[in-house]
Amino acid sequence: MTVPTVRWTHAFIDRPRRDAGPALGFWTAVTGTSASEPRGDRGEFLTLLPGTGDACLKAQEVGDGAGGAHLDLAVEDVPALVESARLLGAEVVSGHDGWAVLRSPGGQSFCAVPWQGETVRPPVVEGPGGATSRLDQVSIDLAPEVYAAEIAFWSGLTGWESQPGAFPEFHVIRPPAGLPLRILLQRLDTARPASAHLDLACSDVEAVRAHHEDLGATPVGRGARWTVMRDPVGGVYCLTGRDPGTGSLPHGSVGGPT
Numbered sequence: 001m002t003v004p005t006v007r008w009t010h011a012f013i014d015r016p017r018r019d020a021g022p023a024l025g026f027w028t029a030v031t032g033t034s035a036s037e038p039r040g041d042r043g044e045f046l047t048l049l050p051g052t053g054d055a056c057l058k059a060q061e062v063g064d065g066a067g068g069a070h071l072d073l074a075v076e077d078v079p080a081l082v083e084s085a086r087l088l089g090a091e092v093v094s095g096h097d098g099w100a101v102l103r104s105p106g107g108q109s110f111c112a113v114p115w116q117g118e119t120v121r122p123p124v125v126e127g128p129g130g131a132t133s134r135l136d137q138v139s140i141d142l143a144p145e146v147y148a149a150e151i152a153f154w155s156g157l158t159g160w161e162s163q164p165g166a167f168p169e170f171h172v173i174r175p176p177a178g179l180p181l182r183i184l185l186q187r188l189d190t191a192r193p194a195s196a197h198l199d200l201a202c203s204d205v206e207a208v209r210a211h212h213e214d215l216g217a218t219p220v221g222r223g224a225r226w227t228v229m230r231d232p233v234g235g236v237y238c239l240t241g242r243d244p245g246t247g248s249l250p251h252g253s254v255g256g257p258t
Helices: 017-031 078-087 144-158 205-214
Strands: 008-015 033-035 045-050 057-061 068-075 091-095 100-103 109-114 132-142 161-164 170-174 182-187 195-202 218-222 226-230 236-240
Touching: 008 017, 017 033, 017 045, 017 057, 017 132, 068 078, 068 132, 078 091, 078 100, 078 109, 078 144, 132 144, 132 236, 144 161, 144 170, 144 182, 195 205, 205 218, 205 226, 205 236
Parallel strands: 008 057, 068 109, 132 182, 195 236
Antiparallel strands: 008 068, 033 045, 045 057, 068 195, 091 100, 100 109, 132 195, 161 170, 170 182, 218 226, 226 236
16 A cells, blocks of 8 residues: 655644633744634634744644644655555544544544645744753554554654654654654553644743743643643643754753754
C-alpha cells in the first residue's frame, strides 16, 4: 500500500464554545500568533497566524464538551489518504467537500485535509526573560490495550520515523525536517477513551511556566522533565524540557519524552 506523503500538519486547539474567547486570547499570547477571521458554518474555526512562516495551529469551538486537541494531516490527495487510513484500521466519521473526519483504531479523531502549499515552519517564541518555546507536539493519550495498535497505525499512515521514547510508556512519531509537529503516543495506566493534548518544547520549563501562569494558566502536575498545565479555561497541555529548535531532549539528558 502506498500512502500519500504528508506535506504539512496542523494542531487544533479544541475548546468549548462558551470558553472560546479566553482560550483564544491565551493561546495566541503563548504562541506569538494572531487570530484569523472566523470561518465555518457557525464561525467555529480560526487559524492562529504567526508573524513569519506558515500557520500550523488552529482553533475550533466544540460545543459544550471538555475540548482537547486533534491533528490535521495535509496531503495532495485527500481521498487516497482516507483510503489508506481506512485500510490501516481507521473509521471514516464524516466526509466533507475536500476533507474528511476520521477516527484512529484506538479512537482518536483526526482530519485529512488538502495541502495548501505550506512549507515554512514558524519560528520559536521568545518570552519575558529570553526563555523560548514552541508548540510542536500532539500527544495522544491511550489505554494500554490500544497502545500497540496506535503505534502501528500512526507509523504506517505517516511513514515518519517511529521510535520508543525515553520511558516505556512513550513512543515518538517524528516527522521529516521542516514539518512543524511531532506525534507522541502515551500509554496510560488505566483504560479510558483516547484523547489528545498539546505539548510545548521549552528552553526553560520553569521560566515558561511562570509566564503562562501570568497569563492565567495553572500547573497541575510534574513529571521527570515536564509540567502538566491547565489553560485559563481548563484545557490540559504540557510544558516539556526539550529543545524548541529540534524538539529533542538536550544532549546527554535522561528522562521524559524524546
